[in-house]
Structures are given as structure tokens and as C-alpha cells.
Amino acid sequence: MANSPDPVSSSEAGEPFAPRPSPVAVRLGALFEVLLCSDFPSQLFIGQVLMLFGVRPFTSGHRYSATFIVTLSLTDAVVLVGLVLAFLYVHGERARDVLFGRRPAWREAILGLLLIPVAFLVAVVVLGTLQQLAPSLHNVPHNPLENLIRTPAQALLFALVAVVSGGIREEVQRAFILHRFEQHLGGGALGLVIFSIVFGAGHAIQGWDAAVTTATLGVLWGIVYLARRSIAAPMVSHAGFDLAEIVGFTVLGR
Secondary structure (H helix, E strand, O other): OOOOOOOOHHHHOOOOOOOOOOHHHHHHHHHHHHHHOOOHHHHHHHHHHHHHOOOOOEOOOOOEOHHHHHHHHHHHHHHHHHHHHHHHHHOOOOHHHHHHOOOOHHHHHHHHHHHHHHHHHHHHHHHHHHHHHOHHHOOOOOOHHHHHOOOHHHHHHHHHHHHHHHHHHHHHHHHHHHHHHHHHOOOHHHHHHHHHHHHHHOOHHHOHHHHHHHHHHHHHHHHHHHHHOOOHHHHHHHHHHHHHHHHHHHHHHO
């Protein structure tokens, strides 16, 4: 057996031997990335930095500060998208493949436009059902964010937030978290349920009925991503939904 391969010959020849991490280590790493990209760590950190520099979340009249919310939202969008791209790069994954797949983006964008009225229909049905079956969930009579949109200039500023923080950041975030769940954390369906609950809870300041509605919309956009493997349609639909809400706030607030 003089010609039998030597199991250590490759390393002796200069090729590095890199043992694969254990499945537990891989899952813990994926869980760490998901938690870090869940929004809560980044927003808490950015919020503390803003307050350190004198930017407060509330005005002297105990209302939400538009400056704080806009700065927090846009900064968090940059940080979170950067984290997602960095994690994909470290693992040798192409962001283009994970986030947009192989479907033409322009076709997915058209689908996203068609999904905007679907999103509104879902929101109306869920809110109407909750109003009938669980009226106590309407614990915030007036959306506090509406008070921040009084002028066309404020509407334009929050429109930017809607596109960058809502349409782009949240859909990049959703796709990445669902992708990691599919790979290492129990599957895309489990990830969709968990992240939709978290997504809805993040809107609880608008009322628990709004949180449930937002969670349901998160399920809709997550299903579209899992089915299409592209964030283009959810991104356009999400941004369009938020922009239409801002237009409504502007009109009703005058």
C-alpha cells in the first residue's frame, strides 16, 4: 500500500487545514447576527449617542422630537444595512444573490406597486377585525407620529425616512434574518413568525392594534420575499404604503 494517500500530506505540502465549526457554533453565530440586526441593539446605541450630544427624544412639551426620530431612523438604516452587507461578505455570500436573487428587479418593482393596494386592504381588514373583536387593543387614540407631520417640508423629510428606513432598511433586515433562519435557525417559516412579532412590537407606540396590523403586513412582505427571493417587490410595496400614510397624515393634519 505504498501509494495510499497520507492524510496529513496536504497540510505538509503547505495547504492549510481549516476545521469546520461545529453546528452549535454556527447556530450561535447566526443567532448573534440576527440579534445584532434586530434593530434593538443598534437603535439603543445610536439613541444613547444622540442623547450624549444633546439630541433628546422628547421636546419640552413632552412630544416626540422630529429631529431625534429622523436622525435615529436614518442613522440606524445606514448602520443596519452596513451590518447586513458585512455579515454576508464575511461568510462569502453575495448580497445581490441573497437580497435580489435572479429575477429582474424592474419586474419585481412593478409587482411591488401592485401590492400597495393589497397592503392597504390587509391593514383595513385587520384593523376592522380588531376593532370588532378586541377594541381594547386600540390603546392609543391618536398616532403620536402624526403630530410631527404638519407642513410640506416635514412631510418630505418623513417621506425620506419612509423610503430609507421603511422600504430599504426594514426589507433588507427582513430578508437577511429570514435567510439566516433558513440556513441555521429552524427555517424561514419560523423566522417569519418570530420577526413579524418583533416587527409589530417595534410599532407599539402607535397602539397595540397598529402593532398587530404591522406584524401582519410584515408577514405579507416576508412571504413575498420567501416566494420571490427578492426584496424589490416588498421594498416598493412597503415604501409606497408608508408614503401613502404620510400623505394622509399631511392632509388630515392640516
